[in-house]
Amino acid sequence: MAFLMSLVFFSVLSLSLPYSQADAHTSFLDGLLANGNFEQGPKPSDVQKTVLIGRYSLPKWEISGLVEYVSGGPQPGGFYFPIPRGAHAARLGNEASISQVVDVNAGSTYSLTFSATRTCAQDEVLRVSASGQSTDLPIQTLYSSDGGDTYAFAFKATSGRVKVSFHNTGVQEDPTCGPLLDAIAIKEMVPLRYTKEALVKNGGFEIGPHVFKNFSTGVFLLLPKIHDIISPLPGWIVESLKPVKYIDSKHFQVPEGQAAIELVGGRETAISQIIRTVPKNLYKLSFTIGDAKNGCHGSMMVEAFAAKETLKVKFESLGKGGFKTASFKFQAISDRTRLTFFSAFYHTKLNDYGHFCGPLLDDVKVFPVSH
Template structure:
């Protein structure tokens, strides 16, 4: 009996040791910034040869391994997160399988930009979920656009796929991918003191090192898989997730910037009691990033609307606004967007706008 007990304990220790434990990822994926180079035998100039030619990744189709800076033919590729990146040609893809927790919500953060055509699209997939990111709009003129995309894990492993679904006249044209990271998200709940979930935007996607431009939350993100838990990006253009290390943030460490006027809207559906009165308060300001001019944030809830003007000098500052609404349904959508389009005073090629923070909804008495 003692022998069997000793054997059982030994096997238990073996299979629960770190060597057999699943390591979940936080931050860059293995070779997520593509700085681990392929061998010279796996390259034909810049074109990767063979599906396993890029360390830690599987490739399909024409994928180029490039270095940032001037390119042959007079082009220039901006690689914001390191030195190397990959370019996805017609119908090409790169993929990687990673361990995840079934049922958990995750956000992918990645640097992406177009290189040739105006209508380039990057398709992000974690089967069965898939989403297309239009890359026509350059939010940062230096090519440092960083995006986030959310998904909910359905099994113990997730296959992360980046695919170029387009067909360009030049087969080498296609989106540039220069860093990929992941973060498990923990969806916050509403409380009796605030019906808004993630009211200060503190729970959000991973911020890549040197993410001085923030992280773009692409359009048409549903709340069930949003990279900004609780919130829906329901507009045609992105909303930007920013942090206090690089921007002016009124409360806490995170906020959102409404960077594309009325095409940059963020919303949340909250539980309400019909015919009950509620108070909404929120903070608007500028991100201290040179975004200047007469700003206006419009807020909507049930049948009520509030327009909040803010005169920005691009040097940081904020104000708080509030209004009341009577609930009509058991669910009420609260929506915020910027009335106008803005660019930075020192860079007319970079879109910007007012920031939104600390959204609060509570029942009030008549």
């Protein structure tokens, strides 16, 4: 009995510890990195005003270059740093970086969710790297007026330990100019498989990146062009540099299930998936559109494409929720058919014109139909 009680205690302890202290090969990673919210600050001797001194001065992280440990709110020189997910963040100056080694399962796919906000008027580019894969994230466009932009990046682990890095590639006249980083989380992605009943993989968007439970921001999905097959939204490809937004049912109105996609980039963003089809066979594509009950308003339109067919679906939004389902038939012209969706217009919130938004998309399905 004593052994059994010890085993139960160890299991509970492992679940309550940060993932880096538990057995990563038996645990499903879904939460903050060690000190991923930067609330564990440096020792007084390791910081001069806001500048971190020493490679390991930021607990759980390795730093390179000019990195500041900053608090949210008004700053010297008239700056204001929005840090909506806590009290502190890391600011990366010219060519500065922070990194952390993470225990993972080799061969598995992971997504990183993180908050990134520019702090100067100049263009700022944040390079995110893990396991030999990287992407450059242009963050000059702010999609949330409160500085709460949250992004996702996916990678496939090539070994049991990977180095996750965030690097400011910009060089500005002011060496401290650079992005704010906060709330960095990781999630292991569940593999997807085709079934006879569901030709569309992850058509309800239920499998996606980590969503912060205490912040109603959603997650912006931007994929590196050369790594489309490694997506933070399994099964789907974001076709441009403008993001789509991954939203959850806790903070937004979602037609079905726990998640959906908000098309915030207008015609500059398309989300697509390539499915298996039989040439000359008929199929029916159905999907749901609406608004996420987040103040996004106006005459919305989602355009859908499959093979040679196109459908434009209108939706009048008052920003108070609601949705509609649309469908059309198409004839496959090859053994692979690309499904594509985008918003025809640009939208902002009713009471916040600095906050980009758009129609939501959910419950995408394709079924074979008889002639």
